[in-house]
Amino acid sequence: MENYTIAEYDCLTGIETVRELTPEEIAALPIEPSDDATR
Amino acid sequence: MPVPIFTTGEVLTAANMNQIGLWHITTVSPTPATTIAINNCFSSSFNSYRIIATPIGVAASISTDTSLQLRAGGVANVTQYYQTTIFAEAATLFSNSENNTASFRFLATASSTTVYNFVTAEIHSPFLATPTRYENVHSGWGGTNTRQRRTTGFHDHAISYDGFQLTAPSNITATISVYGYNKG
Numbered sequence: 222m223e224n225y226t227i228a229e230y231d232c233l234t235g236i237e238t239v240r241e242l243t244p245e246e247i248a249a250l251p252i253e254p255s256d257d258a259t260r
Numbered sequence: 261m262p263v264p265i266f267t268t269g270e271v272l273t274a275a276n277m278n279q280i281g282l283w284h285i286t287t288v289s290p291t292p293a294t295t296i297a298i299n300n301c302f303s304s305s306f307n308s309y310r311i312i313a314t315p316i317g318v319a320a321s322i323s324t325d326t327s328l329q330l331r332a333g334g335v336a337n338v339t340q341y342y343q344t345t346i347f348a349e350a351a352t353l354f355s356n357s358e359n360n361t362a363s364f365r366f367l368a369t370a371s372s373t374t375v376y377n378f379v380t381a382e383i384h385s386p387f388l389a390t391p392t393r394y395e396n397v398h399s400g401w402g403g404t405n406t407r408q409r410r411t412t413g414f415h416d417h418a419i420s421y422d423g424f425q426l427t428a429p430s431n432i433t434a435t436i437s438v439y440g441y442n443k444g
Contacts, residue, residue: 227425228293229334232286232438233300239291249338250295250427251327251363 225250280442282310287437292319296432297425299334302387306440311381311424316367316434317374326428327363328396330386330421337421338362343394343413350405364394365411366426374433376401386421 225242242250264276283306290296302309318326329336341364344357367379377400384393392415399408426432 225295226293226431227295227297228290229297229299230286230288230290231299232423237288237290239293242295249336250429251329251338251361 283440283442285438285440287435289435292431292433294429294431295425295427296434297331297423298436298438299331299423301438302422304387307385307388307443308441309383309386310439310441311383312437313434314378315374316377316379316432318428319431324429325365325369326367326426326432328366328381329363329425329427330392330415331423331425332419332421336425337417337419340416341413342416343411345409345411347407347409349402349407364396364413366396367398368400368407368409373401389418389420391416391418392421
């Protein structure tokens with residue numbers, strides 16, 4: 222399993238920031254079943 | 261109105277420029293990550309937006325989709341996404357409706373051949389405090405055949421959003437462009 226990271230790009234400043242997600246953010250991630258799993 | 265034909269050296273007036281239908285907001289290739297967020301791309305300047313993501317892929321073939329969530333002030337909204345999806349690959353055709361999910365579908369799984377994939381999404385009224393409407397067309401390679409998927413739906417919150425994020429359990433690599441439609 223990879224580390225959960227977020228790359229955030231701001232259109233106003235043109236600045237990108239990259240960081241690891243917090244445990245709370247990881248718990249809230251959407252995990253949608255795939256088409257292969259649901260058809 | 262006839263299609264304008266501009267000539268070399270011609271001064272373009274405000275009237276000329278205000279007729280431009282699609283305005284480029286950004287094109288970015290973020291550092292690969294499990295979540296890619298584009299902040300401050302939605303504003304009062306436009307009501308409808310086009311997002312083009314190509315090439316796009318995930319680092320590992322996994323049984324989950326890449327999803328899209330709307331963001332306000334850097335925080336993703338995680339409820340009330342309603343959508344219907346039609347998926348086709350070879351002779352297989354299926355449909356799926358989902359109510360009050362945590363995200364919109366964006367990129368189908370098993371689409372790991374990055375250079376074959378594209379997603380074109382239309383997002384209507386994300387910055388207005390009304391339900392946001394969503395359309396997504398995705399094409400890619402399923403390993404043996406091409407595949408396509410179309411998702412339409414709405415996000416049932418009257419909230420103003422200024423951005424969006426894509427999420428997958430494996431690193432996403434993408435070039436993402438955002439355009440705004442002239443609202444006249």
